[in-house]
Amino acid sequence: MIQFVLLISRQGKVRLTKWYSPYTQKERTKVLRELSGVILARGPKLCNFVDWRGYKVVYKRYASLYFCMCIDQEDNELEVLEMIHHYVEILDRYFGSVCELDLIFNFHKAYYILDEILIAGELQESSKKTVARLIAAQDSLVETAKEQASSISNIIAQATK
């Protein structure tokens, strides 16, 4: 199972963290510091795996961002690389050629998408289309709610004018 997912920028800034095993705040900070040190220091030609505290960390760099997933010893590293790519492709479709800034300003959207791909550290959906459809449906639910709210406040505002 996937223990946690991290997105770290080239400069070592954290862009997303998702923990599927309990880590205290202190441990999380430590893990982030340790791993970003190890991963950012690795050269481009090296393999995408790092042994770390009895786990394996699979990472892949997309432009300025490192996508990292920490998995158990018996998990399939090559498959996890595909999972990372799966996530990136869905992000790309959703944002339309995604960049780091998209993920900064819409970090919650990145989380929503991840939650449609992984639950309990396991893969949930292998179809990009399905994920996109589910996210779109939920986004439209939010939009409708917003419109309703604003129309109600308009009515109230007009009534109290």
Next chain:
Amino acid sequence: MNPFSSGTRLRDMIRAIRACKTAAEERAVVRKECAAIRAAINENDQDYRHRNLAKLMFIHMLGYPTHFGQMECLKLIASSGFPEKRIGYLGLMLLLDERQEVLMLVTNSLKQDLNHSNQYIVGLALCALGNICSAEMARDLAPEVERLLQFRDPNIRKKAALCSIRIIKKVPELAENFINPAAALLKEKHHGVLITGVQLCTDLCKVSEDALEYFRKKCTEGLVKTLKDVVNSPYAPEYDIAGITDPFLHIRLLKLLRELGQGDADASECMNDILAQVATKTESNKNAGNAILYECVETIMSIEDNGGLRVLAINILGRFLSNRDNNIRYVALNMLMKAITVDAQAVQRHRATILECVKDSDASIRKRALELVYVLVNEGNVKPLTKELIDYLEVSDEEFKGDLTAKICSIVAKFSPEKIWYIDQMLKVLSEAGNFVKDEVWHAVIVVISNASDLHGYTVRALYRALQLSAEQESLVRVAIWCIGEYGDLLVNNVGMLNVEDPITVTESDAVDVIEIAIKHHTSDLTTKAMAMVALLKLSSRFPSCSERIKDIVVQYKGSLVLELQQRSIEMNSIIAKHQNIRSTLVERMPVLDEATFIGKRAGSIQATVSPSAGASINLPNGVAKPTAAPLVDLLDLGSDDVPAPSSSGGDLLHDLLGVDLSMASTQSGVNHAPKNGTDVLLDLLSIGSPTQSSQSVSDMLSSSQDNKTPVSPLEGLSSPSSNSIQPTSAGAAPTIDLLDGFSSNPPKQENNGTAYPSVVAFESSNLKMVFNFSKLPGNPQTTVIEATFTNLSTNIYSDFIFQAAVPKFLQLHLDPASGNTLPASGNGSITQTLRVTNSQHGKKSLVMRIRIAYKMNNKDVLEEGQISNFPRGL
């Protein structure tokens, strides 16, 4: 509305934070935002609750504390709208984890949402539950999740399946409830449901034997068919990755088949064909295909034996290993590690390639390859493999040398076919990477050298040569100076030449030079310098011609700021200058170190307590306690020449007393046998202090032996053997005893941690009663603190009261000074004295002790003796 939060939207806050140029600026912005959010929380502001939570999540990601926002998540989850719930659940998963109490409060909301009419809200609840639920919540909500496994919408079923995985991991006894619904999921067509269903079954198999049996019986064929369908499915754009339809599903099916096939021949048989098909037909030019092949190989290796399939699998690994892609090579090494238990021969065939991987530029690959090489080593190939590794040691990266050295040392120690080879290899390692060698490794080298008596000359010459080339490797220097100190004469005289050696000419002063360089070198640490000092002392006797020069070197450290060196310097100087006659015996060659004990010691825990023989071998490699008991025997023998001889039995006893007897015979037997021989050990022991020996020469020698024994813990060094037998505490005893007393009265701290054991009346006569109270030092079960209380039962006052005790060798005894030496009459007061007993055989043998109590009653000497064997068990 809150005046602070009204202005900034989430986007504005992120912008403001990004615009910060320094960490301090960022902190200021975050502080201001947090203050505003807190204010909004206090006012129970509804309108901006979700916006505030979103801000908090961003702040949380930056690493700032956000616990104050936790309750806001719960409020948002409890509200009715989807947008609020969505952000609320996100916050819940981000800001909380299963260990927080607050999480329990959300159980009820979760339950309601799991039953909500809006399926997206059900989805949110399932996702949160699957990601962070605790065992308690798992128990409470399992029935809901179980029901949702049959929900009409497949997207809910797949979420429920993954949620179930979390539940059964948290509460394995719930597994049986999920077996049937999970099996039903395997028949689905929807890939998401299938993937999650297969995963759920795999995890069920891991926690429940029943589930495994059930799936094996009912589902194996169906799964094989499903896999066949996926493998042969036509192009499906929705699931296609690099020309393969849904590799994720492939991999999960292979995983589940592995669980089912492992240990079951029928199930394994059933999946043979499809595994062969996957192994041969899968495209291996893209990562996705390789991921499937990798999984397939693992399944083939794990299920019951099928020769043909295994060959296929090993071939795939061979291909992987020669792949140019680092990722593929990494997983190949990983897999070979597992394959070695199945087919060691096949893995050995790839040895050369694996060795190449040890030298790879990628640290991850190097590490894996080294681990693999380590398990590949056997008696047959240890020599060539070690040679390769040691050759590589010369050119490897600094940060890899530590790992590599440790592994080489371990291999050499484990498989060395003969001593000379071991010594050769270790010398190479020490010369190449001595600074990375752990202490216990070079200690072991010394032990082995000490045991290889026919190689002493060869070793010391080889070390001398090595030292000329790589003098900066600290542990090489230490081993070398130890050996030169011990076997310096063999070095100079070329004794014991082997055919393979070239003769070298080393003069006595060359040998001293080496040590002098070591002791003066600025990088040498205290241990090295202290060892060098001892080596010098030894050489001063071996090479009389250099004696003066050595004295000059030693004297230079008499003002050293390091106490250890200063003390050694002064004491050794005094040995060299004043005790010519005993020096040669004092610095005799070390007795052979006990290999078995040393190895046992290393394997066993690193106990602070020291059984006599182990104590010797611990100190020895340091060279610190080198002048061990052996010279002391000589000393005392000398003493017996000079003075009216003490009774011979007394002499023997002293051997025992001082733990001189390095053979393992314990004084336990001594104690038991002694009475049969008619000589009470204890009495003899004490009689050593009789007037015959009060002559100056004896005490002088003993004191010189004290000089000579200046280990890091000089008192312990001596007291550990001596205290095995006795701890005299008397002030009025004869000089010899005084001396011993001086060695052993290590003032222990009085520690009393309550009585965990019942007190016992250890001794009672018509005149005297002695009660023992026991306590244990925390964290040290071997040591018992005994508080002895003496009560006078007679009507006379006792003066000059002395309590003495002796224990067998497996015990170690310390006596603190008594609270007084006068015992008032009729129980109107008492004397207390603390004893500390360390039981090296804790748990196997119980305590036993002989005691003697002496006092004066009406100016008459009274002596009472006894043996205590009624100690509570388990001390």
